[in-house]
Amino acid sequence: MSHTLGIRQAQKQKTRQAFLDAALELLEEQSLSSLGLREVTRAAGVAPTAFYRHFRSTEDLGVALVDEALGSLHPMVGPTVSAANDSEERIGRAVELIDQHVRAFPAHVRFIARERHGGVQPVREAIRDQLARFTEEVKAELAEDRASEGWGDDDLTMLAHLYVDQMLITAQLFLEALEAPRGEWERVTRLAVRQLRLITLGSRHWLDQDQDPAPALAPAPAPAP
Numbered sequence: 001m002s003h004t005l006g007i008r009q010a011q012k013q014k015t016r017q018a019f020l021d022a023a024l025e026l027l028e029e030q031s032l033s034s035l036g037l038r039e040v041t042r043a044a045g046v047a048p049t050a051f052y053r054h055f056r057s058t059e060d061l062g063v064a065l066v067d068e069a070l071g072s073l074h075p076m077v078g079p080t081v082s083a084a085n086d087s088e089e090r091i092g093r094a095v096e097l098i099d100q101h102v103r104a105f106p107a108h109v110r111f112i113a114r115e116r117h118g119g120v121q122p123v124r125e126a127i128r129d130q131l132a133r134f135t136e137e138v139k140a141e142l143a144e145d146r147a148s149e150g151w152g153d154d155d156l157t158m159l160a161h162l163y164v165d166q167m168l169i170t171a172q173l174f175l176e177a178l179e180a181p182r183g184e185w186e187r188v189t190r191l192a193v194r195q196l197r198l199i200t201l202g203s204r205h206w207l208d209q210d211q212d213p214a215p216a217l218a219p220a221p222a223p224a225p
Contacts, residue, residue: 020068023062026039036058037058062122077137081142082141098174106178151206
């Protein structure tokens, strides 16, 4: 009995993945809001009635794609952002992670870039929630860094958000570079390193603003004779 259940579960997972793969391929040329259920089932080679055994709607399928696109990155955040020998090593690891992810999953990155600010609300919210998780994970690692000593919670959140946003921008630039002339990938890599370095250098002086003395008041003009 358990063997039969195992086969059924494996087949169910295979069908679900077929829907996800078919939708992702179709979404290369369109947005999720224009994707039809029958279009997906036809591409997956599965009867339309089977769709509802796996997803409530195409919006629900889109949310699953968000999890597939971003969920696997969470275990990598800690090792990538954790305190390294120096900030340059951290930056290098971050850019390398983005580089590898875009090369391996360009369709997923394209889907996130397209759906993040438009289209279907549940998908936008799912992306927002995933990015909020990344921000919290980056923040937790930054809090362990000696360079963040004395930082308040809000400021750490702001810094983590800056890093996450910049990594998203870098992913989109790498995505565009996939079809660009030779040499563009290297240019994007150098740019990404410089932009992350700028955030890092700025953060080192963030607390200076709390230590600067108040500007001296200009002396009052002498009374007219």
